[in-house]
Each structure stands twice: as structure tokens, then as C-alpha cells.
Amino acid sequence: MRGRTTGVQALTSIAIRAVSRSFATVDGTLPVLDRVSFEVPERSVVALIGPNGCGKSTLLRIVAGLLRPAAGQVELDGAAVTGPDPRIGFVFQEPRLLPWRDSAGNIAYPLELAGWSRARRDDQVRDLLGLVGLREFAGARPHELSGGMRQRVSIARALAMGPSVLLLDEPFSALDALTRERFNAELLHLWERTETTILLVTHSISEAIFLADRVVVLSPRPGRVVADLPVGIDRASREANVDTLALGQTATLIRRHLAGATDDPTPAELTAELHRRQRERPVRIEDLGEPAWFDPFGPESGT
Numbered sequence: 001m002r003g004r005t006t007g008v009q010a011l012t013s014i015a016i017r018a019v020s021r022s023f024a025t026v027d028g029t030l031p032v033l034d035r036v037s038f039e040v041p042e043r044s045v046v047a048l049i050g051p052n053g054c055g056k057s058t059l060l061r062i063v064a065g066l067l068r069p070a071a072g073q074v075e076l077d078g079a080a081v082t083g084p085d086p087r088i089g090f091v092f093q094e095p096r097l098l099p100w101r102d103s104a105g106n107i108a109y110p111l112e113l114a115g116w117s118r119a120r121r122d123d124q125v126r127d128l129l130g131l132v133g134l135r136e137f138a139g140a141r142p143h144e145l146s147g148g149m150r151q152r153v154s155i156a157r158a159l160a161m162g163p164s165v166l167l168l169d170e171p172f173s174a175l176d177a178l179t180r181e182r183f184n185a186e187l188l189h190l191w192e193r194t195e196t197t198i199l200l201v202t203h204s205i206s207e208a209i210f211l212a213d214r215v216v217v218l219s220p221r222p223g224r225v226v227a228d229l230p231v232g233i234d235r236a237s238r239e240a241n242v243d244t245l246a247l248g249q250t251a252t253l254i255r256r257h258l259a260g261a262t263d264d265p266t267p268a269e270l271t272a273e274l275h276r277r278q279r280e281r282p283v284r285i286e287d288l289g290e291p292a293w294f295d296p297f298g299p300e301s302g303t
């Protein structure tokens with residue numbers, strides 16, 4: 001299995017092709033995802049944003065092979081996903097730790113299942129505990145940890161096997177603002193080091209812009225892709241300008257799509273317009289916040 005025992009990372013791409021899914025409920029059938037299609041090219045970061053209940057977690061479970069789509073399919077490197085895949089690391093929306101195991105034991109769990117030797121496991125667990133800032137809590141059980149700490153253990157566990165795909169379901173929502181910023185930066189450093197392909201669910205527009213190459217916006221349930229927007233700001237500038245990012249052109253567009261703006265121009269036209277502008281004049285961080293630049297498509301509609 002690539003990237004698993006050798007420590008050599010393989011690059012993996014994700015293609016989500018016309019995925020639909022509904023759930024049977026007492027009131028009948030609940031359509032949750034409606035022909036969702038987008039790609040996460042190898043070694044890129046895509047943020048998925050959308051209102052509560054629009055199917056984001058459901059989609060990540062389908063990508064991870066934990067749930068089957070009713071129609072359409074997900075492909076990793078061109079091959080259909082049919083079940084859980086060791087190339088994927090998943091950070092669930094709720095940490096889902098084993099309550100009887102301490103932090104180190106939870107992080108070591110997938111390594112034990114994969115048959116890593118004790119010494120190798122211990123090394124890996126020590127590194128990961130350091131990465132998530134929990135060395136002093138190696139021996140603490142989940143109930144002895146704060147919500148944010150539990151989430152950090154779950155992030156470390158997802159990284160344990162050196163996955164080439166990371167699926168992150170609002171991984172930072174339980175973290176305080178400063179820790180969250182540090183984790184955002186850490187995630188980018190990790191991504192630079194490991195060549196991971198990342199699909200990240202977030203409700204934070206600035207987090208999406210800070211981390212992602214592209215932002216995919218889903219409609220209210222049943223989730224459909226209403227926009228697939230490039231973030232045309234080079235990464236080096238992003239880190240120094242986290243606060244400014246929330247004001248940018250891309251943020252305006254994401255907000256419009258989240259608000260379901262249907263006035264002219266259409267979402268597809270807006271996306272094309274953004275692509276065109278970014279081709280013609282790449283966004284520089286100094287430009288952000290300029291009033292004339294900030295609202296290139298006219299007054300924002302009722303958001």
C-alpha cells in the first residue's frame with residue numbers, strides 16, 4: 001500500500017462525480033445531496049462550505065467510503081471508492097475517540113491495526129503529540145481533555161498513517177481563536193511537507209480562503225454545487241494577512257452564493273468573471289480592502 005509502510009508519500013486526487021444521496025426518515029425520503037461534482041486535484045486544498053444540514057458531512061463520509069452514494073461515484077486516482085481506504089485520514093466533526101484509551105493510545109490505535117512495531121509506534125505518537133501540542137496529556141483519557149484537546153487528538157490520529165488524502169470535517173470548530181489560527185498555519189506547513197490532498201469542511205469564509213486553492217459552495221439541502229471559486233492569492237501573502245482575507249473579492253462571492261443570490265449575473269457568470277479578472281490581474285494582498293476593488297460587481301445584494 002502506497003505511502004504506508006515506506007513513509008514515501010504518493011499523491012492522490014479525488015474526483016466526485018454526480019454524487020446523489022438521500023436518507024429514509026419517518027416522514028419519507030430526505031434528499032441530501034443532488035448530483036454533486038467537483039475535483040480535488042492531487043496535492044491541492046479544497047474547502048467545502050455550505051449551510052447547516054446541506055450534506056457536507058454526508059459527502060465526506062461518501063468520499064471516505066463509509067457511506068455509499070445512491071447515484072454517481074467518487075474516484076481516488078481514477079479508481080472508484082468502494083470502501084474505507086488506507087490512503088485517507090478522516091477528522092470527524094465530533095472527535096470519536098475511544099473513551100478507555102488515553103491520548104497516546106488513541107493516536108496509536110490505527111498504527112496497531114496496521115501492525116506497526118511498538119518502537120515505531122511510540123516514535124510516531126510522540127511526534128504527533130508534539131505537533132498538536134499535547135505531549136503533557138499523552139496519558140489523559142478523553143473525559144479528562146477539553147473539547148479542543150479531544151479534537152487535536154483526533155487530528156493527530158488522522159495523521160498517524162501518513163495519509164495522502166485528508167478529509168477534515170470542521171476540524172477547528174472547537175478550538176479557541178488563537179489556537180485555530182496556529183492550527184491553520186500548522187496545517188499549511190504540514191501540507192507543504194507531506195504533499196497531502198485536502199478536502200476541508202468549514203463554516204469560516206476566512207479560514208476557507210486562508211487554507212484553500214478553491215472553495216466549493218453548496219446550496220441548502222439537498223446540497224448542490226452553486227459555485228467553485230479559485231482563491232487567487234498566493235500562499236506566502238496569506239499567512240501574513242489573515243485578517244484582511246475576510247474582506248476580499250473571493251469572500252464577497254462566497255457570501256453571495258451562500259445567501260443564494262439569484263440576481264444577474266448568475267453564479268456561473270460570476271465564477272467566470274472572477275477567473276477572468278484573476279487571469280488579467282492577479283490579486284495582490286495590498287489590493288484587499290480597496291473600496292473600488294472590494295466590490296467589483298456592484299453593490300452586494302442583501303447579505
Ligand SMILES: Nc1ncnc2c1ncn2[C@@H]1O[C@H](COP(=O)(O)OP(=O)(O)OP(=O)(O)O)[C@@H](O)[C@H]1O
Binds near residue numbers: 023032052054055058
Ligand atoms: N444516517 C442518517 N440518517 C438519516 N438522516 C441523516 C443521516 N445522516 C445525515 N442525515 C441528514 O442529512 C442531512 C445532512 O446532514 P449532514 O450531517 O451531512 O449535514 P452538514 O452539511 O454536515 O451539516 P452541519 O453544517 O450541521 O454539520 C441532515 O438533514 C441530516 O439530518
Ligand SMILES: [Mg+2]
Binds near residue numbers: 056057058093169
Ligand atoms: Mg457536518
